[in-house]
Amino acid sequence: MAVKVLVVDDSSFFRRRVSEIINGDPRLEVIDCAVNGKEAVEKAAKLKPDVITMDIEMPVMDGITAVREIMRTNPTPILMFSSLTHDGAKATLDALDAGALDFLPKKFEDIARNRDEAVGLLQQRVSEIARKRSFMRRPAVTSTPVTSSTSTATSPSSIARPASTRPLAGSTPNTAPVARSASTGGRFKATGKRYQLTAIGTSTGGPVALQKVLSALPANFPMPILLIQHMPSTFTAAFAQRLNGLCEISVKEAQDGEPLKAGTAYLAPGGMQMMIDGRPGSTRVKIIDGGDRMNYKPCVDVTFGSAANVYGDKVLSMVLTGMGADGRDGARMLKQQGSTVWAQDEDSCVVYGMPQAVAKAGISTEDLPLDRIAERILVELNLV
Structure with a gap:
């Protein structure tokens, strides 16, 4: 039909x-x-x-x-x-x-x-x-919030600023299965890994997904965050400005040559590629022309690959909702270096293309519903 x-x-x-x-x-x-x-x-x-x-x-x-x-x-x-x-x-x-x-x-x-x-x-x-x-069109399901293994009173929603964050009409009820390898009895457990960078790649459905995740992170987030969202060049500055007004962390459109700082998220400019230069603890953003050979500008693979080269096993990365397979090759490079790769689960994606590519290739260690990704990050980094 x-x-x-x-x-x-x-x-x-x-x-x-x-x-x-x-x-x-x-x-x-x-x-x-x-x-x-x-x-x-x-x-x-x-x-x-x-x-x-x-x-x-x-x-x-x-x-x-x-x-x-x-x-x-x-x-x-x-x-x-x-x-x-x-x-x-x-x-x-x-x-x-x-x-x-x-x-x-x-x-x-x-x-x-x-x-x-x-x-x-x-x-x-x-x-x-x-x-x-x-x-x-499924009826809404109300479920009891799930707490982390390190706290019984704190959840991502209590850390975010509810007064300034509007409800997301496209968000998904918290009914998806628990991540496949990092929780017991509905409670997440930290793996004990040490991280120096967070990187998130997404496309279709990404603006809502990123807002959902980033607005639940605290101002004292201990590392920089790289955001790669497939988006036209005229949109990224406005999107970064919006996120900055809704989040406790700082969010900005990335600029060539600026140093990476903890508690700041850097959104790749539309039509360009975002890479990083230097060594852990002294890294700078590198913005280069998108070129004609790449299908995506910005491209998740390019940024993830750059992060793998500089940070090795110290990256906490996620591939969220989006069409196509961008992020799979870059995520593979991160995993080969020993970094962590998570994917958004199918039910909570607008389009289960990019996360599916990562999951099917056996690259992601956890498949997470959108409503629990921020909670999972906070547990992993011992912030709750």
Whole structure:
């Protein structure tokens, strides 16, 4: 049965263009269109589409408000279309906060070298997020928070700043299985390893996942954090600024030549590659041109490989939700050096591509639900 898609945009030209592309894939079918957010909410309730594509700026009701209302009444995977501007980036991040799962630029030429590539990318994104529709519509399950083996009173949520961190509509209930190798009776145990760097790679679904994890880390986090998120260059500065306002740690877009400091997360700039130079205790960020040979700019493999070369067995790394297999080769290099690699589990991923590649290759030692990754980090580093 074809994936049913509702296309929402106030431009008749764009509705027609998107509909033609989606209907060009036999796995997909546009069942209707809406011209504003209010109509989208109504048709989402009536037609129960499997996926919705949504514009941000529309009359009557904007896309962000529509996403929030749809997620409240009829949770549905939503793909946003955004302009690649600073304001467009902020609005897109608001839409992801509201519950949208992914986004694409409205100008397809900004993300593809030719029309065929753009068509395939849109079709692939719709197909991928459609896989989350049944999970999003499960009834919410309330579970008792699980404490760590070193503390019975402290959890990640008590360390984060709940007043400034908004609920994440796309977050997953804490119902996934416990990590496969590091907990007993639901309680995590530290492995006793020593670390000097944390590195996290992610793509589709990553902005929400990173916000969930980083907002639960304390200001005295004892090492620098490298963040590699597949994201356009116009988005990374706005995303880093948003995370910085929501987290106790400092978060910034990485700049070439700056030293790595404990308690600071460095987000790789879009369109570039982030590496590190030096030796443990005296390392600097190295930002280089993305080049044409790499599919991803920034690329998780590049940063992870650089971390493996400099820090050896002293890296705590994670591969979170995302499409494709970026991070697998870099994670393999880290593991060969003796560093730790974890992967997000399938149920809590928006797209189980990157973590699956790492898990299937036997590289990750633990598969963790998103809601427990921060807790697992704190236990591993003896911070609780």
